[in-house]
Amino acid sequence: MRFRASLTAGAAAVLAVAVAGVVGTAQATPQSAAGRLVPADPPAIPGDALMAHVREFQKIADANGGNRAHGRPGFRSSVDYVKAALDAAGYTTTLQTFTHQGATGWNVIAEWPHGDAGQTVMLGAHLDGVPAGPGINDNGSGSAALLENALLLARSDARPDKRLRFAWWGAEELGLVGSEQYLKQLAADDKKRISLYLNFDMVGVKNLKKWRIYKESPDVAATWKEHFRAKSITTEDYQASSDQLSFKSAKIKVSGFGGKSDDACYHKACDTVANVSVETLGVSANAIAAVSWKLAGVKTPIP
Ligand SMILES: [Zn+2]
CATH class of the missing domain: 1.20.5 (Single alpha-helices involved in coiled-coils or other helix-helix interfaces)
Structure with a gap:
């Protein structure tokens, strides 16, 4: 690529x-x-590209007993799908294996190999769902938004000042297990090289009125709010309980957005493709691109 x-x-x-x-x-x-490399804003991510991933997660659930939960074949298929897309784009991906409740789980880690690794901005979303349903808004949406962002960097031949690393976590629904495992296995020096962790969970909610910005890091939250304000989109401060808490416990600065409050199908069988709004998902994925490019100082070559 x-x-x-x-x-x-x-x-x-x-x-x-x-x-x-x-x-x-x-x-x-x-x-x-x-x-010549010049600072750049990201090209727009089309809704169709995002929905293609979301539909794939639905297909995976349909073919595997209706869910993508830890320890179930639908989760392994989700891992394989994300990894294959990243590999095809030129990423070197790592599957980090762990065991929880007697079943194997995986984190998918992919790093864009440019920029200062001593200042890594990490973006994460949980890839697992609950046994009750296909888990498409929670969190096929965040998984799709991150996947398309990773592919965008590759397509754009991006050269960030800081390093960008992506993670799709396993077993979040069972207590942030995958992200905790990742941090447990990370050497103290490597932990120090992560300057910021950004989390995205349930970012395709239908009829979303307010984007919920994690309030842990006011300076980073201000960057999100500025982005949304410029698009006349309302935000509110939010205290979420997803994988960013593993990073917070490891004394790493965290931010991101998402939240369950508006989703009537949260952890239910009706969390299908029909439970995702292409508009919300598009706004979310493009916000992730705009802000992460800004935070990491992405430059692209003049064509
Ligand atoms: Zn979730």
């Missing part, structure tokens, strides 16, 4: 030279500009 992107940049450079030759003015883009 990155190789193809650099070819495109090269082709654009050749084109720029050709155009400059024809026009022959000093205003033409200098040849040296092509490929």
Whole structure:
């Protein structure tokens, strides 16, 4: 993916030279500009791309007894789906295995291999659901938003100042088990290299009126609020109880958004594709892109 992107940049450079030759003015883009890294805002993530992942999670649940819960085949299929998409985009992904209640669980970890690893911004969402239903808003929505954000970085040939790392957690529904395992196995020095953890849970709620911003880190929360305010979207402070609490316990700064209060199908069989709003999910995924690019200082090459 990155190789193809650099070819495109090269082709654009050749084109720029050709155009400059024809026009022959000093205003033409200098040849040296092509490929130069400049700070960038992310391109828009289309709702269709997000819904394609969400529908895949529904299909996985349908084919595996109606759920994607820890210890059930629907969870393993969800892991395989996310990992395959990341691998195809050029990521090196890690499956971290753990055991809980006698069953194997996995965290999927993927890192975009550019930027200062000493200042890692980590983005996480739980990938597991409960046995009662397919878990599409909770948390196929957050899982899809993060997956499409990871693919966007690869497509954009992004070069952040800080390192960006993604995680899809196992067994969150049983007590934040996957994220706790991750932190337990992380060396003290590696923990210090994570400067911020951002969590996303249930980010596709239908008829959502207010985006719920985790209130733990007021400075990061202010960045989210600024993004939403510019789009005339209302926010409120929220105290959530998902995987960011594992990071908070490990003394790592946390932020993010999401919340269950508006979802009538929370942990029920009706948490299907029909329980997700493409509008909400689009706003959420694009907010994640805008804010994470800003926080990590993402630059992209001039085509
Ligand atoms: Zn959840």
